Amino acid sequence: MGVVELRLKPVVKVFRRECHRVLESERTTIHGANSMLMVFQISVAEVCKKERGDFSVALSDVLVAWKCLLLDKLHLSHDGSPISENYDLIRKEYDSFLKRTNTVDLIDVYNMYKQLRRNEDPEDPLTAMQLFEFLHGCTDVFEETDVIPPCPATPSNRAHHSSSQVYRVVRRVFSSYLGLLVNTKNDLALAHTLNAPSRSLGHKAFTNLKHAACNSSTSLFLAATSFVRAIQLGGKGYAPPQSDPLRKHMKGLIQFVHFTDQLEEILGESPDSSAAGCKIVSSIRATLLKGLSNVDPVYAAAEATVKELKERICQIHITQKELAFGTGISPARPKAYAINHATAYGGRESVKLLMALLDEEALVPPCRNKAELLTEDQAILNGTEGVCLLSLYK
Structure with missing residues (x-):
């Protein structure tokens, strides 16, 4: 550091x-x-x-x-x-x-x-x-960034991206999933995870989701979950109309919401925050690498990311336990300042651990190659389906 x-x-x-x-x-x-x-x-x-x-x-x-x-x-x-x-x-x-x-x-x-x-x-x-x-x-x-000639990113030439570029994209996806668990209003985190892995939720789906969020004055995540909940639980009288643009992306949105539901269940049900954090990271790895061979650059980057994140999760967990033990009192604040106040529910201690981990991620030095950073696209993960962040928001 x-x-x-x-x-x-x-x-x-x-x-x-x-x-x-x-x-x-x-x-x-x-x-x-x-x-x-x-x-x-x-x-x-x-x-x-x-x-x-x-x-x-x-x-x-x-x-x-x-x-x-x-x-x-x-x-x-x-x-x-x-x-x-x-x-x-x-x-x-x-x-x-x-x-x-x-x-x-x-x-x-x-x-x-x-x-x-x-x-x-x-x-x-x-x-x-x-x-x-x-x-x-x-x-x-700075992290070292290889200078590489531009080339179209497809599943077959993904290896042409520098290893640091692939690692950075993969690490960002892991951090973004963790970020959504902590703060569901984080639209940037949703943008990085919605189609990672590929759920056929590209530019058109993201645009329709943005319009839905804008119309209901809510976050992108809540717009997605509200649509899926209405489809699954609303019944004939409350389900979104057939004309709703999000219906075209229903399968992918259901997959996304179902996966984030799984992560939230782990967060809320595991009593040990370290075990919860490691299990969440393993779940993200499993869904991200589904169908990939172990020679794929994304596979190697994900394995390295999981190893590093799990080590930090365990270290943060030990530190937080030592701090709580050293004071002789509970680290919990009064109820008025509860960690779940005005946000989604989840295991308090697990959320605190993830927040500490994300705070560390925020201290990573900036990418030296700004052009590479701002034009990186999800083609690294999804082949020709991927679009860069700016194109996604267009």
Whole structure:
């Protein structure tokens, strides 16, 4: 772990410990550097659509606006840096995305630190400039990213993607499934998992789901689960009409909701949080690798991810038990601040463990190759069915 990540750890730890003082839900999740940039790219494209009618944006424009956002949110001088066109609208769109998905970014966590810290906490773990350099990519702490020529991604040439690229996509899928269990309002997590593995829920299904969520003023996950519940339990009088666009994607949506139901059952029914976490990770592995051979790059990446996540789950579990034992009192807060308040139900201790794991994932250094990050697509997982995140939201 690099110097900046080590200095960010106490900042995130204080946020998680004290966030009930400033947030409506303790299940608020943190976007790390890479997911911050993904959300921002979507926000820029949304503004372009509203202003010019075209949901698309050049990478260079995203990166110029990205630097503006980092400097602005960290209250740093722009020092002659160009101000992106429509920056205020982009910032508003970005903030709106975070709010409606019950998420914050690393800068939000950093900005809240002084308000939330106690006397025994470090006064200034890192400076605003250090965080800017970390997020903008000015530090030397990066994962290695192979430079590869562009090629169409199909099941037969998937190996042409660099191993780090495949690993990053697979790890993101695991983290996104865990993120949905903690925070079902996290639309970005749903976007990464809806068609992973392939459920024939591509661009058209995602668009129809977005419209359904917008019409009912709810999250993408709740729109999907509400539709499936109505189909399965509603009866003739309450089932969605045959004209409902989601009926075209009924099989895939049922598969997705059924799988997330299975994960939630594990979360709520396993008394041991470490066992629950490991079982959830194993379940994600099983569904992701179904039908793949052990020579597939995705298989190797999933195996490595499962091994690492299980090790961290066990370590976090031990740490949390030691902290609870050391104080001699239960770590549970008063009922008013219960971890399940205003969110989906689940095993309290298991949720706390997953949140700690996801907080660690948020500290992963940004991908050095921004173009690769923002054009990675689910073709790595699903062959020609896959589309990149920006195309999915288009």
